[in-house]
Amino acid sequence: MMEIDLEKAAAKITEKVKELCKNKHQATVLVVGSHGYGLVQRAVLGSVSDYCAHHAHCSVMIVKKLKT
DSSP states (O other): OOOOOOOOOOOSSOOOHHHHSSSOOOEEEEEEEEOOHHHHHHHOOOOOOHHHHHHHHSEEEEEEOOOO
8 A cells, every 4th residue: 555645836936846845755756747838938937847856855756737
């Protein structure tokens, strides 16, 4: 059986996202979504998933938004 503790944080790269990546919550994986922005949008807005992938103290799973 798998034990799961979820914390949902809807934000741009804010203090909450930085806190989740910096703190060690004994998590084995951090799951973040990806909007699939283009290069220009990503350069202007930044990328939460990229930030998390480089700063989290656990594995990061990036889930791509489904095309509708």
